[in-house]
Amino acid sequence: MSFASNLEKLHLWSNNLSGKIPDSISNVSKLTILELQGNSFFGLIPNTLGNLRFLEKLRLNSNHLTTKTSTHEWSFLYSLANCRHLRILDLSINPLNGLLPTAISNLSTSLQNLRVVDCKIKGSIPMEIDSLSNAISLDLSSNKLTGPIPTTMGRLKNLQLLNLYGNKLQGSVPPDLCGLKGLYKLSLGANELDGPLPTCLCELTSLRYLNLFSNKLHSQIPLSFWSLKDILEVDLSSNNLSGSLPLDIGNLKVLISLNLSRNLLSSDIPSTIGSFHDLQVLDLSRNRLQGPIPKSLGDLMSLKSLDLSNNNLSGVIPKSLEKLYDLNYFNVSFNRLEGEIPSGGPFSNFTAKSFIKNYALCGSPRLQVSPCKNKIHRNFKKTARHSLRYVLPTFVSTIIVVAFIVVYKKWQHGGINLAIVEDLIPPKNWVRISYNQLLEGTSGFSGSNLLGSGSFGSVYKGILSDGTDVAIKVFNLQIEGAFKSFDVECEVMSNILHRNLVKIITCCSTIDFKALVLEFMPNGSLEKWLYSYNYFLDILQRINIMIDVASALEYLHLGHPVPVIHCDLKPSNILLDKDMVAHVGDFGIAKLLGEGDSIKQTMTLATIGYMAPEYGSTGIISIKSDVYSYGILLIETFTRKKPTDDIFVGEMSMKHWVKRSLSEEIIGVIDSSLVQKTDEYFVTKANCISLIMRLALDCSAELPEDRLDMKNVVSMLKNIKREYLNNLEQD
Structure with a gap:
């Protein structure tokens, strides 16, 4: 195989090429990118690659490349020390075997991305790893590495991704890692790490993804950990973590996934967990949690999976969970719950497996639980209906007479403007909502609920009587054109429906107040x-x-x-x-x-x-x-x-x-x-x-x-x- 000497980039990935990588490739001295991944090359990685002094990217992943059988020596690493511009090196999914050599320290300080995933390498991570001073991403996952995580890793100040998942690393999580201030993702799951979580993890303010599952970590989760307010995914499952979940857990307001299952956590589930408005996965199963299921879980409108099984939870399943329309997995089995199983919202799709082995749940026969007993005796209901037939008309008549007298007296003294109570009837498919309901739902249109202002008025966040969050656009009728703008929006938006248009729920219109009630958009503009x-x-x-x-x-x-x-x-x-x-x-x-x-x-x-x-x-x-x-x-x-x-x-x-x-x-x-x-x-x-x-x-x-x-x-x-x-x- 011959190559043009002036060639600068060579992309041969995923071409079913086989054989050995030819030494002659080193003759292409101007090569900056060499991509041979996804083929069937075998044999040794050529030492002559070091002659490619301008090389910036080298991808050899997903082949059958090996090291010397007897010594497992990675001699090619010594030659790559000559490639002073090398930024990306990917050797993943090759049977390299052997130990990760200290020669890794010879690689260029320009190296930003090193991937040696699933290469069957053994031994410990060399302390000299800190020589890769400009590394942004370091991935040594799915190997057989043992020993501790080197404390010298804390010197890789530019590191954004550290992935050591799926090895056999021992010892504790070194506090030195807290020096990696730019760390975006830390994955140390499926190892044999023990000891407590470092209290300094709270210093990793750039951290978005933390994976420490399937280790032997113990003690309480540090209280400082819950100050990582920008973290998106946390997986601490399958450890021996103990203690309680504090109210401070509610600080993680942008969390998408939280998995604390298979630990020794105890006490109640804090109600502040309901502040995770973006949470999609919550798994607290197989712990020692007790007390009731918080009603605030019904505020997790993005939730898709909720697992609270195998705990000591008691009380009822809150009906507030019926609002979680995206919930497609639910499990509260093996607890001490009682009362009626909710039937609305997503509960119509859950099976008996979600509720087995509880204290005294009742509900539909399809859920294999006892039917709920009617606490109101039929004779009592019959008597009540009979009494109301005579009492109710008298009561209503009295109320009407009193109301008429009050209104008439106030009108005589100029105390009421009859014009402002004349609500216009909205279209048939809209819910009728009064001004007072909007006033109550926005705390009197308080500034704390103001979302923004526009040409014709202001928009407030409000909550309807059924708990629905809405945006309420109140028109400033002192502005010229506001009346027309309201009429146009009512006319246009009542007749259009599309997933990418803001949905109008209803309108409220009187002589001196006009507002649109719109679908609330939690992520703003x-x-x-x-x-x-x-x-x-x-x-x-x-x-x-x-x-x-x-x-x-x-x-x-x-x-x-x-x-x-x-x-x-x-x-x-x-x-x-x-x-x-x-x-x-x-x-x-x-x-x-x-x-x-x-x-x-x-x-x-x-x-x-x-x-x-x-x-x-x-x-x-x-x-x-x-x-x-x-x-x-x-x-x-x-x-x-x-x-x-x-x-x-x-x-x-x-x-x-x-x-x-x-x-x-x-x-x-x-x-x-x-x-x-x-x-x-x-x-x-x-x-x-x-x-x-x-x-x-x-x-x-x-x-x-x-x-x-x-x-x-x-x-x-x-x-x-x-x-x-x-x-x-x-x-």
Whole structure:
């Protein structure tokens, strides 16, 4: 096999190639990337690889490569010491065997990513591992490593991922690891580690994923641990951890998964556990927990799996759990529970296995429990009904007379404005909600419940009498156009229904009060996620959001009997639900196209920067006006620059800025938090965003007829997403 001497990149992954890697590959002295993974190469890894002095990426994973049979010597590591630019080395899934040599310290200090997964290596991790001073990711999982975790690992200050899962490591979790301030994921599960958890784990404020399951850890979980308020997944299952769960557990408000099963935890489940609004998996099974199941678990609206089995829990199963409509796994077996098993919500799908071996549960025969006894005797009910037949009419008549006298006297003295009690009847499919209910549900429209303010009023978070969280948009009727805006939103939103549009639950309308009751979006607006310093969206999340928005517009323009023009598309009107699905809202200046109409003229102006040229200059709007706004929104989402940013002055508009970058260097306009030139997947990310920017420019063309329609936009964005994911897998 011969190679061109000027070759810089060689990608031969997943080609069913076999045989030995030829020594002659070292003649390609300018090679920077060598990817041979996913083939059937066997034999020794050539020492001559060290001649590739410019090598940056070396991927040999998923082959049949070995080391010398007698000594298991990894001599190739010594030669790789000459590759001073080596950033990525992946030797995973090869039968390398032998010991992990101290020669690992000879590797370049430029090394950022080292993967030696499932290579059957034995012995201890050498103390010299700290020589990899610039390592970002270190993965030695699924091997046969023994001995302690070297304390020197605490010197790898740039480390973001440490994965030692599935070995036979012993000793305690060294407190030295608490020095890894940038650590994002720590996986030490399935080892033989013992001792207590270090109290200093709370110092790992960048930690998002912690996996310590199946070890021999003991003692109480340090109270300081519960201050890791940004952690997403915690798995401490199958250890010997004891003590109680403190109220401070409620600090982990963004937690997605918590597994503390198979430990020795005791005492009650704290009610603060109900503050985990994003929690999807909660497993506290096989402990010694006692007391009642907290009603606050019914607040975990994202919960999909709840396992409380094999404890000493008592009392009833709270009916509040009926609100957990996403719950698809539930297990409270082997406890001391009693009372009626709830039947609403997800409970209609659970089987007898979820409830076996309890003290005195009752309910449906299909759950293999006793039927519940009716505590109200039938004769008593019959007597009560007979009495009410005579008592109730007299009582109601008395109330009406008294009420009439009170109202009449107040009216005589000017004490009541009869006009404000005249509620308009909402559409038949809406629930009727009074002003007083909204007042109570928002604590008197208090500032603590204020979600935001817009052109025509304010939006508050509220709670309905049935416990449903809602957003209440209260119109400021002192503002010109507020009445019309309310009427438009009622008209438009009562007739449209789509997963990517904000759902209107009902309205409340009197002479001097008008409000819309909307589906609550717990993750707020796209604007918040783009411009608040403590929020972040990655490339894939932004693509998904923009696909959602495009799908909503496609429905409004093409999927509804009467085309709807939104007219005010911008980040603050894109709202995100608990699953980060985007919903388009605020139809206050929307327009309906009449039969046969393709354009309309309006005097109402939308937000500067997002309006199509023909809209801003002549008031002409069409569905292509929304397409223009969408193009601007698409640019903003990936550049994190508003169309009214100070850099856009004179001839330099947002579109000119992006167009120029496509011919020069796209990195100059991309949101810097998304991609840097030093990123491992820089080319893939940059290419993806370049395609998105070209699509955005096609949407925001000057002339309406040159713009795409939203059906094509949805299709093109989905193709860009598919290509991006495929390229990530190949990199």
